Amino acid sequence: MNIKSPLRIACGLVTLLPLFSHAVTFDVRGGYKSASHIYESRFKVSQGWENGWWASMETDNKDNKNNGRGANGTDKSDSSHSLGDITTDYNEIETNYTYKLNKKWSLQPGGILHWSTNGTQIRPYIRLNYKISDNLNSGLRYRYDYNDYETKNTDNELHRDSVNRLDLYLGYKINATWSLNYQGTIYRHTSADYEYKNGKSWSTENAFTVRYKWNNTVSNYAEYDxxxxxxxxDGEGNKAESRYRIGITFNL
Known part of the structure; x- marks a missing residue:
């Protein structure tokens, strides 16, 4: 298995921990897509500051199953990997700033720099948060994903692709140890000439997460999407896709 690249990146992220003056979060997550038969793992380091800034770095790797094709049905750009190899899927850096409008409302402008073997994506976003109660929080985010590289559309023509994305967030704290989260997403290509593997220019996601806090340092979670x-x-799309994830978070 070719796992050196993601491991090197993960180790590089960890070496940056001493540079931060406040608590740092390190998250490790694994997942599986049941219809596409793809395994994934992610390593993420994030940091928040009292002045409102937040930033993160992450790397994600997947196996190269799907008969040498990616989850979206496109050929892998690095054809040297054999079936079942573990390869780096993407890396990204994210940052945002929280403006507290009052005790209940806050505004979060931010952006993501995402890159893979295909090229780079720029993903600016704006998020509005509302604290419904002490235990229930909500948020609504609009994000625009822009590729700096060309991809083939349904007519097999090369163009730059962009996606409009809207996310709804709900978080509920059951007690001091248990919490629930929901994220609903709808995303749509800006051009009708691009389609997802459902045969449409738009698609949806629904993610449900339950988290258990062991102590102030460690918590773990399970997610269904x-x-x-x-x-x-195997050359066939339009399959109902479920994703299962488990992860552990360390507050260092």
Whole structure:
């Protein structure tokens, strides 16, 4: 298995921990897509500051199953990897700033720099948060994803692709140890010439997460996502896709 690249990146992220003056969060997560038969793992380091700034760095790797094709059905750009190899899927850096409008409302402008073997994506966003109660929080985010590289559309023509994305967040704290989170997402290509593997220019995701806090340092979580009919395997798309994830978070 070719796992050196993601491990090197993860180790590099960890070496940056001493540079931060406040608590740092390190998150490790694994997942599986049942229709596309893809395994994934992610390593993420994040940091928040009292002045309102927040930033993160992460790397994600997936196995190269799907008969040498990616989850979206496109050929992998690095054809040297054999089936079942573990390869770096993407890396990204994210940052945002929280403006507290009052005790209940806050505004978060931010952005993501995302890059992979295909090229770089720029993802600016704006998020509005509302604290419904002491235990229930909500948020609504609009994000625009822009590729700096060209991809083939449904007519097999090369163009730059962009996506409009809207996310709804709900978080509920059951007690001091248990919490629940929901994220609903709808995303749409700006051009009708691009389609997801559900055969449409738009798609949805619904993610449900339950988290258990062991202590102030360690918590773990389990997540189930329904990803519409975007599954792709063995040349066949439009498959109902479910994703299962488990992870552990360390507050250092």
């Amino acid at each position: 329904y990803l519409d009919k975007t599954g792709y395997y």
